[in-house]
Amino acid sequence: MNAPTAHPAVALVDDFVAAPHAERDTRFRDLVDALWSDGRATDAALPAVPALVRALADSGEERQGHLAILLGLLAESEYPDLDGPLATAVSSHLDLYLGLVRTSGAGRPLVLALVYLLAHFPHRRADILAAVSGLGLDAEDLSRLDRGVSLLDPEAPDLGRVWPSPSVWTLNEDERAFDRSWIKALTPQQLVANWDNDTRTVHGCAGARAYWAVCNGDPVNLPAADVPEDRAGQAVPAANGLFAPHEAALRCPTCTGRLDTGDDTARRTARCTGCGARYPVAGGILDLTTVVGADEATDAGADFLEKLSRVPSMGLFYEAVARPAFLRVSGSNWGGAVTPDDEDRYIADHIRPVDGPVLDLGAGAGRWTAVVADTVGADRLIALDSALPMLNVLRGRLPEVPSVLAGAAGLPFADASLGAVVCWNALQAFYNDAAAAIAEVARCLRPGGTFTLMTFRRSDDPVYGYFQRAHRFPQHQGGLQLFDADDLRTWLADAGLTVVEDSGPGTFVFLNAVRA
Template sequence: MADATTHRGGDTPAHSFLTAGPRAAGPALARLTAAVWADGLATAEAAPAAAVLVRALERLPEHLLGRALVLLGLLAEADGPGAPDAYREVRKGLGACLRLLERSRGDDPLVHALLYVVSHFPEDRERILDRVDALGLAADVSSRIRRCLRPLAGADAVIGRVWPSPAEWDLTDAEREQDRQWVAGLGPARLAAAYDGDTRMLLGYAGALAHWAVRHGTPRQVHDARAPRPSPYPSPAGPAAWSRHAAVLRCPCCGGRPSPAADGHATCAACSTRYPAGHGILDLTAPVEADADPADVLRNAATLASVGHYYETVLRPGFLRLMGGNWSGAVTPADEDAYIAAHTRPADGPVLDLAAGAGRWTGMLAEAVGVRRLIALDLNPSMLRRLRGAVPEAAAVRADALSLPFDDGSLGAVNCWNALQAMPDPAAVVAEAARCLRPLGTLTLMTFRAADDPVDRYFQRSFRGPGFPDGMPLGDLSDITAWVTDAGLDLLDASTPGNFVMITARRPG
């Protein structure tokens, strides 16, 4: 096989990278990456370049070694015609990687890059784990590599409860039984696809962590002291919370007014459609057949009774690190709180927490504008029940963000925090929010933009969400601001710490 350092006279991206000094390492890696890899596909130059990097691994200086390892990990999981040869060349470096691990400490940023590479070789599982176990890794890191290396073992596989690491999911026996029943109905092909999707998500998280660590140092964890803790749901309540907003609510079937009924339901005065209102949640979703893919692992995870707790304590923090590039904790929950408090300036009328989830931001809004003004809306009933435990006095409505059950110009403000990226049509969601705003009412939102770095963008897309089996697409800042201005709102602020996008807009007076 041709040596990429001598091919074309020795002046190749691989040669330039191997001879780059500390200041030139980043640009040299970018040129090499572009030559051998493009958005998950290996080029014809991938295998020769991988061979060169593997031969040099144990003599590379520190400023190059971590970067080279991340690229080798990308090539090990790449697709395309050149991928099999690239995989074989990277695997030849397994011995060197294990020797480097032997000389490393568990908190060394280089360890994350080494673990990312070796996580691609389940056929060498025992050999790898013998070395990894000696490092004394944290439980989240150790459980992630073990799951990446574990082959699929039939219907006993855990699906959809492993990201960002299996150790962070402490499921009850009842929850595990729910999963077993779901997995048993998938069939071999769907099970294999779902298991592979989970593996790719874990590799994406490990790769993003490694890519950040070799450039910036060991990441740190940021914990949200306000995250709801497990607690019993409040007892079923009467309709008082949502009925105080009956003047702005409308029936999804005809546009009439839902009003409380004696049996605990709500009934539309115009078309007599009945809507459940159990647990204090007004459910305005139409009774339609579910059309979700039965192999959609995150949609299945959303049915977990404790999903609100796991969302706040496991999924959301990991999501902010992966999507926002928030590995250093530069954007804290307190920063998010402060933005909402400073920028929510409602006109008269109710304040909507759109896609409210488990109520983290509903609680923040309750402090900012008063709980009696709030309407928390989400499509997930498990999330809303958790929300009622966190903010029991807030009105809770189950409805679709793409067809909000409110009159035109009826809401004083709308908050949509960390949700647009998961919507099938985010521009339409913004337009719906704008339709419902009163003049001078504000829209505050937080979402994420596609990273500037192509490797970071690739890792962002490793996350699979409901409706996004090939990865969650993210827009550029210009796309996100266009959703706002095209909806007829005035853009007041667009803050972009990391890959976060925090926006305030206002409906003209």
């Protein structure tokens, strides 16, 4: 009678545990590949759970963090089913995980990995929160865990305020009323879908932070950026003649005719000299997403001015909280390898405009628009973004810079009219239109003008890449999409742009290109 043969995955567990430090990551990749792929468990995963749990109990801390991450990935592979066979098998050893987290105060990466694992078991919510209560977790880590072990209450759903962690959101009564209004309008199916997306985002952020930590050491949080002043209810800055110096470059998105901004403060519209279309102008923002008739021009401009005075200041939160967190997740920047000063220097060192206006494409709330303005002069600069709340904040901090509300796939500028373009931490926001946007940049640039770009690439590590994609944002409902660096280079070359600098640590992409 033959002796029973151990499951092949058990040998991979043993190989990982016994591997010297230099081979640790390679052996872990082998183990992951055998049990899990892009969010789905393989047939070998369920039989391997007992061996993974034994190794977690018996290994040293250098291996335990990786094993906790893998067990969390296996439990998560069945989400939103919380009672599937894998989730049940992994959760049946919860007392072991709780014991480890209580005694692992000295090993922060291991604690983060265990917190990520524990966040998948809401049926033991009280026990889990009690076990971590004395660990001194950061407020953001604790609030992500708290949200992970919560279940949807259809009678009082709390949705949409989880990124980068629930703890960073402080809402006034108007904001709470706004949340209640849009949540109330959701169907039961939409409630569940939003809850599940929020949960995946929480797991993605917690997992990215924990996995980076077990591979590299303690994460470093960069200081938060200064929060611009909230301009809600304040007068919109005057903008008399702000667009006049750039009229030669501006074009109508309807017919590509030349735009006459005239005395935009008085007229409150810009008129196309070709088709006659009119577009609202107020507070230094030209809205090229809205066409109004000639008889509506004055009212439309006044309505736009009123809209600006009431637009929410999401840009404030973006600047101080969301953007730094996005860099950590998308750029694998948990160690602070790229600082805001590094970004400032890259822009200042590489933007080399020829004659013509300089465009800040996807300008957001203006943090890096200010750097471009310092580099080339505010009088040469135009900011463009598709989000009015962002431009509203930008105009408050940079009243000398005119702003255009428009998309990136069809830039409202003449051929060979711009001296330089900067697109900083924005290309991924219009991922599906990225190739078209790059072609548009090339069309609008004058020969010799520079295109200075910072965005992110997908991680080569399948586990970290999964955590990147797990994030559900408004423009990435199916998961965060980042680029293949070769695709970016191909799109640049096809557009007639020559890359002269290409760098970036982690999963950052820093590129500087020149129009041939």
